[in-house]
Amino acid sequence: MSESPSVFPPFPKFSNWKGISEYFPVQKESVWLNYCGTTPISSYAIQMMNVYLEEYAKFGIFTPNFSEPTIKKEIRGYLSEILHCDPTEIGIVHNTSEGMNFYSHSIQIPKGKRILVLENEYPSNVYPWEHWQNKGVTLGFVKVGNTPNEFLENLKLELEKKDVFILSISPVHWCTGVVFDMEVVSKLCESFGTKLVIDGSQAVGHIPLDFSKIKVAFCAFAAWKWLLGPLGLGVIYISKEESKGFQLVFKGQASVVNDSNYFPYRDEWKPAAEQFEQSTINFNDWIYFFASLKMLSTLGFSRVQERIYEVAGMLKDMLHGLGFTLESDAFPDVKTGILAITNHKDPKKFQPEAIQAHLKQNGIITAVRLGRLRMAPHIGIEEEHVNRVKTHLQSYLEKL
Known part of the structure; x- marks a missing residue:
């Protein structure tokens, strides 16, 4: 293993955008206008993965440039820059549904309270809450309305009933593209003692989200939309305040501290965000995502x-x-x-x-x-x- 390690391939800054489509092979054969659905891979991500695979072929899990801690730190760093949060508040999962389900099954909601989601919301932000309906908690829907302001009026009417424990919404509606003012939404939730949860799949990388200004308890989102990442990779955010005393309902091999030492069995859990990373991950997806984030960061x-x-x-x-x-x-x-x-x-x-x-x-x-x-x-x-x-x-x- 004396061979000199490779370095991450560079990406041009593009002072203007002319020619950037050359890095998206799909645009040579078609015009892809479904980036809020799924995103085809960039040639830069392919290049990065090739470098990684070459290293992995030579060094196995001891790749000098692509160790799991290194790539995880890079991914968390980029995401914390986008969300304006601490890197330790970020965890990596497989998709939005998984993150939402893990969170929903791990919290406590008093009987008689309501969970409120958007009218015509994507199923990943509906199905994970349905189990609460068998536990004395109501799942309700807030009308979107025709404009962002109309939505805020509808939301306020619902919150004024003073029984909404959680509001779980997408800052951008996946069907209509309407964008909601999350700072106003956050303030409304605070004033009525409601936890704010976000499905960020249509928002992160698309609109500005500043979690230092928006009080969000939890957020989950897909990597393969506006962040140009791989299918089958998602991200969660759990605030430091929400992390206090938080323990995931599921326990996996990687849930505990010093998880690489298998004996003796451990009871001490990792910090909240890392609890969501249950066990061995698809590291190829991590490299793909790292490349996409590095490309977007280079561009700004x-x-x-x-x-x-x-x-x-x-x-x-x-x-x-x-x-x-x-x-x-x-x-x-x-x-x-x-x-x-x-x-x-x-x-x-x-x-x-x-x-x-x-x-x-x-x-x-x-x-x-x-x-x-x-x-x-x-x-x-x-x-x-x-x-x-x-x-x-x-x-x-x-x-x-």
């Missing part, structure tokens, strides 16, 4: 968010020019990277499934949610891709 996390808004703005202008209306037309001053197309000036031409199928036949990937055609771009989308989408939307409209 806030700069990436602004680019997402910029590209979404280009698409929005194009769609308006073709006669389409969008959900975000009702809240034009709120930035979002999710465009939910709701209609067309000729309503007969707005058939979301038919438009989606036409675009897919031409290599353009979108989604249909709640009767809306959803588009969600990322930094891999450039002006040429927007023009390609325009061309094929025009051909759809003209044939009707």
Whole structure:
């Protein structure tokens, strides 16, 4: 093992965004507009994984640059920068559902209280709470409304009933792209003694989230959306305050301190965030995620968010020019990277499934949610891709 270790491959800073799509091979064959759903791998992540696999082939688990503690520290460091929190408050899991279930089954909620989630929320933030309905706790839904302000009014009406123990919401609605003011939401929760839990899958990496300003007890999110990570990897955040006395209902090999020493069996648990990392992890996914975060960090996390808004703005202008209306037309001053197309000036031409199928036949990937055609771009989308989408939307409209 005297061979000199490799170094992490560099990533260019891109003073402007021209040519960055070359790092996203999917954009050569198609126009991927489902980054709030799943994200194909970047060539930079492939390069990083190749370096790791070459090292692993030579050194096994003793890889000099890719030890588990090193990569974990890097991942936690990047995520704490995004969330404005302490790295020790971050844990790595497989997905949002897993994180939410672990947390939901490990806490206590008094009988007669309510858990409140968003109307039409993604199942990962609904199913993990359902078991409480058999324990004298009600699971309720707060209406989203048509604008962020209308949602806040609806939320306040629910909280004023003074029985909401937990509010568990997504800061960005996965179907409509509506963004909620989490600082206001946090203050409302504090004023009524309600714990705030966040499903961050549609928010982290997409909109600014500052956990030093927002009082969040717990958060779980997927790595494979706005953070460009791998399918099957997720993250949890548990605040230091929530960590006090917290103990996960499940206990695995890695739940205890000094877990690499197997005997004697141990009763002393790791800190709360690390309790969620139950046992041996898929380290390949960690390398992939590390590469994606390193790439986004090099570009600048806030700069990436602004680019997402910029590209979404280009698409929005194009769609308006073709006669389409969008959900975000009702809240034009709120930035979002999710465009939910709701209609067309000729309503007969707005058939979301038919438009989606036409675009897919031409290599353009979108989604249909709640009767809306959803588009969600990322930094891999450039002006040429927007023009390609325009061309094929025009051909759809003209044939009707």
